[in-house]
Amino acid sequence: MKKVVVLGLGYVGLPLAVAIKETGKYDVVGFDISDRVLKAIDSGKPPFSDPELEERMKETKVQATKDESKIKNADFYIVCVPTPVTDLFEPDLGPVKSASATIARNMKTGAKVIVESTINPGVCEEEVIPVIEEVSGLKAGKDFDLAHCPERINPGDPRWSVYNIPRNIGATTKSGAEEIAKFYRTFIKAQVNVVSSLKVAESTKIIENTFRDINIAYVNELAKSFDKMGIDLVETIEAASNKPFAFMAHYPGAGVGGHCIPVDPYYLIKRAKQSGFDHQFLKYAREVNNSMPNYTVDLLQDGLNAISMPVKGAKVMVYGLSYKANVGDLRESPALKILKLLEELGADIIKFDPYLLDMSNVESLEKGLKSAEALLVATNHNEIKKVDFSKYPKLKAIIDGRNCLDSEKIHQLGIYYKGIGR
């Protein structure tokens, strides 16, 4: 039985390790440096909320370890470690290099090393190969193959998962890429496409995510402009969407979060700069999207001003702390910036997220709404859409940072309502 080692057992690595193990064809070992993560997996649970994965883990137990003696001589090593940015938006390739060194200390000749972490073009050849060659003494393309197969998983998405999202693979050699594609086809029921180089594979994921960042920045900028002109941008986008070609709807909001969209563009910006190109468009998109939490808090201030209520001392409920609906992932969440801004303004903050109860300071949405004078929706978890606001007489203003509420009904109750561009 071939041996597969997955390094990094988070949102990307754990579902992948489970999917590979489910085939029954491989001996799968998960490797992670976090005791918290190892403990959760050992108890049969993901280290994050994912009910479907938790079900699968009941059937398929993946061995998880930080013991390097358990990851020796594998046929495939798959790197799924984080690729964050620092507080100054500088790419941090520390985890990728460290995982590369771990592999290099334990690999055999003929091993296939696959990087799934999102990286900018050039990282495999400029950062990963030098580390592996130096530590192992082996030669890339001769003694081992290195491939990049970017992960496109969208945690919490019921339709698209590790099993059915198509993949692109580029590697040091064509035969290596073909062999790795064959391996992926054993657990992915979707197209596994071989591209001509590592750099093309690396670039695919980066352009997918910068594409989203730019498009979201475009509608966020439109929201600011349409708010001034008093035009409903959401209705406009919906109407524009009936064009059957060449228009793709993106929607404005209180900010862009998660480990990918607000992070990956900086990797491309930095690498292109090293080659002498300044990605002004991408930088501006980042600037616009980074400005949205401030804009949302400005809308709240305007709203409270309109009803003659100072933000200082006002009981403001921030609903939703995670970066997207129906998950408990806090990474780069705009809600965190919103909380900080409201704190600076002296608001009396009530915060609640049904997926992050330890971060919340009330037990339920209902409890929070009972005492809140203003509500700022930072994340559109399902429950917020079902609220009957007539039950909360203290509530005077709602800022709908996700445009997910029924504005008409709220207006009819005499509550001030403002969405983003709506």
Ligand SMILES: NC(=O)c1ccc[n+]([C@@H]2O[C@H](COP(=O)([O-])OP(=O)(O)OC[C@H]3O[C@@H](n4cnc5c(N)ncnc54)[C@H](O)[C@@H]3O)[C@@H](O)[C@H]2O)c1
């Ligand atoms: N989360 C997503 O939606 C998503 C989607 C597609 C791609 N990606 C990319 O996949 C990569 C992983 O993202 P994630 O969301 O799974 O991150 P994560 O933080 O959920 O998981 C990463 C895991 O790697 C472990 N780790 C860190 N350094 C390590 C090391 N040196 N050796 C072994 N383990 C180590 C951490 O303890 C953690 O458990 C990133 O590059 C990300 O951009 C993420």
